Amino acid sequence: MSDSLMPHSLADVPGLRVDPVSFAELTTLRLGGTPRLGVRCATQEAIVAACSLIDGPFLVVGGGSNLVVAEGSLDLTAVILENSSVTFGSDGLVRAEAGAVWDDVVAGAVERGLGGIECLSGIPGSAGATPVQNVGAYGAEISDVLTQVKLYDRETGSVSWEPASSLELAYRYSNLKFTQRAVVLEIELQLTTDGLSRPLRFGQLAGEAGERRPVAEVRSEVLALRRGKGMVLEPEDHDTWSAGSFFTNPIVPSAVADAVRARVAEERGKEDAARMPAWPAGDEVKLSAAWLIERAGFPRGYPGEGAPARLSTKHTLALTNRGSATADDLIALARDIRAGVLSAFDVTLEPEPVWVGASI
Ligand SMILES: Cc1cc2nc3c(=O)[nH]c(=O)nc-3n(C[C@H](O)[C@H](O)[C@H](O)COP(=O)(O)OP(=O)(O)OC[C@H]3O[C@@H](n4cnc5c(N)ncnc54)[C@H](O)[C@@H]3O)c2cc1C
Structure with missing residues (x-):
């Protein structure tokens, strides 16, 4: 928009609605205080x-599914993205505006037999946030199919399509995460058109590694697996009042992985230690945060009935609000878990969500 056409106050902006909101309403953890203002934006x-x-x-807010926000009055405006147009080309090129619900994009692609994002079914939140932490699940990541992103540069005010390679996408990382340098207005994906999934990489899905299966079958299998772990949002199920995986899987030097295995063997026996999940990550090794949390003495549902913030009863990696938790309750639980894993294994877990007004 040229300067002469730019409105001079928020009230004059077409497609913008000022809304008094709280982060408890905007986030899937249903926690957090009130911004100075909420503005809902229906167009780019x-x-x-x-x-x-x-x-x-x-603060740009999509589905609020990767946010931990402090209580009280927050000195910021929440810019809530609600631009949601999606186009599916017959050549497999998909463009989704940032505010589109991500799982609607996946469902639309699968209905049309487009392949590449079926393993990312059921991830809450918006299309525009998918590059922010390079969302991933079941052996797939958005970086597999993301071609370019339309960015609003917060420093210069310019808008341009940038190649996906400019985002430095890596495991749960891009140079957009924690930096607030740009707003994603729209994303573009290149999907396949033969009705088959990407080659499967994740053991829990049926089929051989590398096999390609009908996209609709893979989507329903992924959704069923996710539901079993409380990783699909269900308003009635407090196990899903979370930010998904609360900690990233730690990537450690192989000597540290060996030391963890030895500690588990000592305390829980060699058989358990032999089952330790470990994946190569460059020169290092990626461990399972959930497995470490359990072995450090934090079972599902920890610390038990009555606690307002608890580990999910379905998955130890999700910290959940049972209905009456405050952000402080959740943060105390996060600190407890992190300290326990550090003391048991000398491994520091890093939180995956973005923290606003608070820190671990
Ligand atoms: C039950 C559950 C399961 C989950 N499972 C997975 C999973 O399997 N894999 C996975 O990777 N994640 C998972 N997550 C985490 C989360 O869903 C993803 O990170 C998702 O992409 C966040 O999208 P959002 O729109 O909710 O982002 P928000 O929570 O609204 O925002 C998160 C961060 O991204 C920024 N942001 C949001 N939109 C934009 C934009 N358009 N431009 C620039 N910055 C932006 C925000 O400012 C904030 O810093 C899960 C979460 C839950 C609650």
């Missing part, structure tokens, strides 16, 4: 105008 133009007109700090 409204997002750009909001970002340039807001006085002071602002």
Whole structure:
């Protein structure tokens, strides 16, 4: 938008609605205080105008499924993305605006027999956030299919399509995460068109490694697996009032992995130690955060009935709000788990979500 066409106040921006919201309403953890203002943006133009007109700090919010927000009054504006148009080309090229619900994009692609994102079924949140932490599940990542992103540069105010390679996508990382340098307005994916999935890489899915299977079959299998772990949002199920995996899987030097295995063998026997999940990650080894949490003495549901914030009863990697938790309850639980794993194995777990007004 040229400067002469730019509205001069938020109230004048078409497609923008000011809304008094709280982060307890905006996040899947259902925790957090109130921003100075919430602005809901239904178009890319409204997002750009909001970002340039807001006085002071602002936080872009999609589905709120990867946010841990402090309680109380927060000195920031929440810019809530609701631009949601999606186009599916017959050549497999998909463009999704940032505010589109990610799982609707996956469902639409699968309905059309487009392959490449079926393993990412059921991940909560928005399409625009998928590059932010390079979302991944069941052996697939958005980086496998992301071609380019349309970015609003928060420093210069410019809007441009940038290649996916410019984001430095890696395991649960991009140079957009924690930096707030740019807002993703739209993403572009190149999917396959023969009705088959990408070659499967994850053992829990039926079929041989490397096999390609009908996309709809893979999607329903992934959704069933995810539901069993409380990793699909269900309003009635407190096990899903979470931010998904709370800690990333730690990547450690192989000597550290060996030391963890030896410690487990000492305390729980060689058989258990032999089953320790470990995947090569360059010169290092990626361990399972969930496995370490369990072995450090934190079972599912920890610390037990009555606690307002608990580990999910379905998965030790999800920290959950049982309905009456505050952000402080959740943060105390996160600290407890992290300290326990550090003391048991000398491995520091790093939180996966973005923290606002609080830190571990
Ligand atoms: C039950 C559950 C299961 C989950 N499973 C997975 C999983 O399997 N794999 C996985 O990778 N993640 C998973 N997650 C985490 C989360 O769903 C993803 O990280 C998701 O991409 C976050 O999207 P969102 O729109 O909710 O982002 P938000 O929580 O709204 O925002 C997260 C961060 O991204 C920034 N952001 C959001 N949108 C944009 C944008 N358009 N441009 C720039 N910055 C932006 C925000 O400012 C914030 O810093 C899970 C979460 C839950 C609750």
